Amino acid sequence: MKDFSAATFGIVLALVVLLGLNCVVIINPGQAGVLSVLGKARDGSLLEGIHYKPPFISNVDIYDLTVQKFEVPAQSSTKDLQDLTASFAINFRIDPVQVVEIRRKQGSLQNIVSKIIAPQTQESFKIAASRRTVEEAITKRDQLKADFDDALGVRLEKYGVIVLDTSVVDLRFSPEFAQAVEEKQIAEQRAQRAVYIAREAEQEATATVNRAKGKAEAQKLLAETLKEQGGQLVLQKEAIEAWKQGGSQMPQVLVTGEGSAPIPLLFDLKETIGSKKG
Structure with missing residues (x-):
């Protein structure tokens, strides 16, 4: 009888411990949780600390609020209809206030990247690239990035994603344009060389005229002296x-x-x- 009572006590204690573990959730710093009861997300995100949750019928999804970094490719056409390809490194974090909406509409962080950040990066790059020619996109890269940042920040904000910083990892253009740029640089160098030669010839001609004038003045002075x-x-x-x-x-x-x-x-x-x- 005593053995039965001890076994019963052990079982009850195990159930209490199991129940206790299922009644609380610990949210660490840099995290936010979304409580779902019977599959339905409750309003109000769970921030760092200990929180109660109904046992066995609830679940808490944890989201990382620290800075995330992903590299996203993008492709577009410029104002002069040249193909332009870029790769952007995007630093962002999730808005803790909107974690519940993110859970309801997007789900996991991987879904946020693939379904929200990637396509919005593509659209934002199209907006920035369409405002300038391919040559301007290369020579005025800072302005291209500024337009991209503005467009991306506005688009992602409504999804609960806060853009902290972006950088252009790579910017490529078509081989045809690369060849055109090289030919233009060669032509400019030749033109500069021609201008230099023309100026040199002009200076030499001026020097010859001055020497002739000096010689004529000397001969005139000599003739006057002989007289x-x-x-x-x-x-x-x-x-x-x-x-x-x-x-x-x-x-x-x-x-x-x-x-x-x-x-x-x-x-x-x-x-x-x-x-x-x-």
């Missing part, structure tokens, strides 16, 4: 400088002509003597 008294001295000096620069031997005899403007006449004494002997 003045004492110009023969200039001629004599130039003749002597010419001998020095030419490396020829200095003449043995220097005879000046007669008249108002004598011109220096140069004779090699040795050659003159030799001609007389002959």
